[in-house]
Structure formats: structure tokens, C-alpha cells
Amino acid sequence: MRSLALSELLLTELQRTESDAAVAAPLNRRLYLSLRGAILSGRITAGVRLPSTRDLARDLNLSRNTVMSAINQLTAEGYLTARQGSGTFVSQTLPDLGPLTVPVRSRRQTPAPDVQDGTPRELSQRGALLTAQSGAADLEVQPFAPGTIEFAEFPIQLWQKLQAKYWRSLDRNLLDYGQQGGYMPLRAAIAQYLSLSRSVRVTPEQVLITSGTQQSLDLAARLLTDHGDEAWVENPCYWGARRALQAAGLKLRPIAVDAEGIAPSAADWQQGRPRLIYVTPSHQYPLGHVMSLQRRRALLQFAARQRCWIFEDDYDSEFRFGGRPYASLQGLDDHAQVLYSGTFSKVMYPGIRLGYLVVPADLLPAFNTGLYDLFRPGQLMLQAALTDFITEGHFNTLIRRLRVAYQARRDELARRVQRCLGDRVQISGQESGLHLCLLFRAEDAVDDEAIARAADAQGMTVRPLSRYFLSAPRQRGLILGYAYVPTERVPPWAQKLCQLIRDQLPG
Ligand SMILES: Cc1ncc(COP(=O)(O)O)c(C=O)c1O
Secondary structure, eight states: HHHHHHHHHHHHHHHHHTTTTGGSSOOOHHHHHHHHHHHHHTTSSTBBBOOOHHHHHHHHHHHHHHHHHHHHHHHHSSSEEEETTEEEEEOOOOTTOOTTOOOOOOOOOOOGGTTSOOOOOOOOOOHHHHHSSOTTOOOOOOOTTTOOOOOSOHHHHHHHHHHHHHHOOGGGGGGGGOOSSSSSHHHHHOOOOHHHHHOOOOGGEEEEESSSSSHHHHHHHHHHTTTTTTEEEEEEOOHHHHHHHHHHEEEEEEEETTTTOOOOOHHHHHHHHSSSSEEOOOOOOTOOOOOOOHHHHHHHHHHHHHEEEEEOOSSTTTOOOOOSOOOOOOGGGGSSEEEEEEEEETOOOGGGGOEEEEEEEHHHHHHHHHHHHHHHOHHHHEEEEEHHHHTTTHHHHHHHHHHHHHHHHHHHHHHHHHHHGGGGGEEOOOOOOOOOOEEEEEEGOOOOHHHHHEEEEEETOOOGGGOSSSSSSSSOOEEEEEEEGGGHHHHHHHHHHHHHHHSSSOO
């Protein structure tokens, strides 16, 4: 095939794709598809030499970069072969991919012979333990699902603009792995935010950017504890924490919670030998209590005596409705034994998968290495956009807006529930955060799992409190997230839910 004929063929193909919505794509992509289509259909045969990129660019009236991008892609995929000094040719053997429009069928895999008798293949003991119970957080984006937020308040266009800025300028360093704890300007912005709003004692170097609380916990547990060590967790406890600590091979010791937060017994205080203590002091998850100053001091003294670590999960303290947020536990600690964890899941959105872990200074080299070697973190583009979001003041503005919106939703929900159920339920933990807890009276022996199932059937997600306890007695109640339902839509949903609950209450 002569060069000119080939160029003409491609020109016709390109013009044809101009009106084809499926390939209404950048020119390099369209040229790639045209050339690949011509090769696959045999209109350009194996062994044909392509015109030079300069000639093709001229004939097709495209930039040379556009042509080179398409040719490079086809060469990388094996459709074309570049021969040093003599040009680029259509390959003799085409890659075994077929056109994109042909569905790809993969061959079925059959288990190895020794498991063909139907014996299920075994998980590890750890895997079996982790998957024995279904998660508390089967993802349901429905009214009352704790941890689910609504995006009406989120400045989506601004967020798009900030991200687009970095993709346009394309700093290649931001496409690399995130070494040394993440994007330093973000770490500095977080350090400043935490020291001002949460009284955390922190330098930018101490802030490690993680993919959220789950990864922060995983990293802390792997680096600071050994398999079989004891970890204290609140009872009831955040499901995610329980999973991460179990996955690290820790023996979990459930510690009761009272109105002042985690409440170890006298024996626990005297004889307990935990290696790590997981707590949610600002807003106990799920009951919502705030840890008292006295309890905070006692816990810090205990940790200093026992030389154990405290993991402070400060997951939603931005949403404190009455007055200023309480200072962090980390800020009270004189012995650098608290690891402070925060997340962007609540203020930004859960799928952002960005959080931070404030690590005592002497642990930094180990945590930097651990984070990098175990997880190969990245997402620097996203981190850069988030930095601007914080430093330009949008983060604080958003928090203020969300506080107003969520407080109104919470008030409406609490009012409706109280009006409907009166003293048959007690509402706990509503001073801050994105959820509240309905507690049933023990004598009513309500089946909270049954209510959760019935609610699900009606398009609502409520979590049964009993599921969050590691040991008996398991208090019955419901965890209700209020961040997802706009205030004006709360009444009908609350009414539906209250009716369900009433159906389950005796008498
Ligand atoms: C107690 C607690 N910690 C942390 C988180 C957030 O976890 P992540 O940062 O992994 O999204 C949640 C989310 O619901 C939570 O309830």
C-alpha cells in the first residue's frame, strides 16, 4: 500500500469517526481507533510500512504529537512494530485482543483436583474470623445509614476546579508514589488546623497522610503490636476498628463504656496489660458519650505506667453542635503515647479515602517506612487539591455550613422520635457528630436486628446497637445517621421508622 493511499484511508476513517458519538474523543484517540480498526479489518495488511509521523501529520492535518501519541500506543499494544532506522510497520502477528466492541469471554476456572469433591477451600483462621459475621457496614445509601452523607452542601464545582488546576499544570512529581508521609503542604495545613481547633501537639512532619482511619489503624497495629497482644476496645465498639485490630492478630478485650467514656473496672486498671487502647473520646462510637477530663487523665496515666499506646479516633469532632469541640486526648498527653487519627470522610466525602495519623516524633522514621513499604501511598494530585481547599478557607466554610444543616436534621429527627416514642426510648450522643443512638429499655427486650431488617425492607438503613457489642450484656438500640436526609424530608421517614419500632415494642 502506498503512503498516500494509506493517508487517504485514514483521513476517510477519521472523518467518519467525527460524527460517531462513541469515539467523540480527543484526536489522538480517534486516530488510534481508526488505524487499529483498519489493521484489524485487514484494510491495512501486515508488513505495510507506515509513512513517517511528520508525513502523516501533514496528510491528516494533525499535529505531530497527536500522530505520535496514537502510533506509540499501537506500538506498545503490539499492532505496530518499530524497526530502528527503517520505520514503523504493521505487525505480522496481531495482539490477541480483538476489537473493543467484541465481548471478551474468559475461560472458566475449575478448582484444583483435591477440592473438586465439594470440600470448600479453607480461609486462613484470621480470614475465617474476619468474615464469620457480615460487616455492620454493608453499604446502603439510604435514609438513616450512619456514615452516609448527602452532597447538597458540598461545593462540587469548586472542588472540580481545584483538581482541574493540578491536572492542567501536570506536575509529574504529583503522579509519583507519595513518599515520606504524603504531600507536605497538606501535612502542614492539617497540622495547623489540628493545633488550632483540636489542641493537638503536632508538627507538619508528624502528620502522615493515609487512606483513612482504617489504614491508620492497620498501620499502627502492625507497627506497634505483636500477634496475640491484648488490645482494649470500647464495648460497644466501632466495627471498622474491631476488624482492623482483629486482622492484626490482636486479642480484643471489651471494656465497658459509661457516660464518661471508656470505663475500665478496678481490676482492669490494676492488672490490665494491653499493648494498645482504641478509644473515641470526643464522641464514643456508637453511644456518643464524651470522655470526661478525669477519665482522660486516668487513661493517660495508666498508659504511661503500662507503657502502652493509645489510638485516639477523632472521626467526627468537626460537628460539635454546642460550643467549641473538646480538646483532643493527644493534646493532654505529656508522654507521646497517643496516636491521633482523623479522617476526611465526614467533611469531604467517604470515597475520598484520605485521612491522617499524627505520630509521636520518635516513631516517625518507622511509620514513614511502614506506610511506604506496606501500602505504597499515592494520590498526590488529590492531596494537592485538598491542600488548596483547606488553605483557601473552603474547608472551614464547609464545616460551618454542614454544622448548621446537620444540626437542623438532628433536631428534627430527635423531636419526631421523642414525640412518637416518648420514654420508650432514650436518645444518646446527640451533642455532636452525624448519628444518634436510640436506646431501648431493657425490660422491653426489643429485637433491634428485627427492626433493622424491617427498616431495610422499607428503604431505610438503621444499625442494631446490639451488633456493636463484643460481649454480653448487649444493649438493644438503633444507630441512626441523620446526615443523609434533608430536614424537610425527615418527618415522613421518621414516621415510618417510628411505626416500625412501635410494632416491635411490647404492650
Ligand atoms: C468511629 C469511626 N471512625 C472512623 C470512621 C471513618 O473511617 P474512614 O476514615 O476509614 O472512612 C468512621 C466512619 O463511619 C467511624 O464511625
